[in-house]
Amino acid sequence: MAQYANARLDASFAALSDATRRGVLEQLGRAEASISDLAGKFNMTLTGMKKHVGVLEQAGLVTTEKVGRVRTCRLGLGGLAAEAAWIETYRLLWEERFDALEAVVAELRLKEESDGRER
Missing domain, CATH: 1.20.5 (Single alpha-helices involved in coiled-coils or other helix-helix interfaces)
Structure with missing residues (x-):
């Protein structure tokens, strides 16, 4: 259990070490958004934003749901x-x-x- 907790903290703090990812969390704290919306707000490519969201998702800080061609992001349940x-x-x-x-x-x-x- 301790190793899981340490790995979880490592992933969370690594995700939080990037200003863009912290900004994404702030944005998602206001409202859920698609990856396209986030990419536009942060003036970056879809590929770049997908990578950032993937890091946040692996850390459990964000969840995503794909409906059709749109992947919607929201804050993770664990906070x-x-x-x-x-x-x-x-x-x-x-x-x-x-x-x-x-x-x-x-x-x-x-x-x-x-x-x-x-x-």
């Missing part, structure tokens, strides 16, 4: 819950570390101020 949970774990860790650092800095400032008064 970004697993990715958000992973990020939250590390956000909490770093928040604790920054709080500890802040305490050390405050202690050093107090010591510095008291050393200055003692002179």
Whole structure:
């Protein structure tokens, strides 16, 4: 199960690493769209957009449905819950570390101020 979760996160973050794919997700968050519509909005070829959508689809972030000659894209059902949970774990860790650092800095400032008064 852990390897599946890691592979899923790897695929998601790889998909999200590209600005065009993040833009596609933003667009699909507003409304579903065909690959042709997306290609037009992003000023790229159909082939290029198909590749981007394929990466998003493999990561589970987008689903597509072909009706006739039109492939419609929509956000995936899973959303970004697993990715958000992973990020939250590390956000909490770093928040604790920054709080500890802040305490050390405050202690050093107090010591510095008291050393200055003692002179």
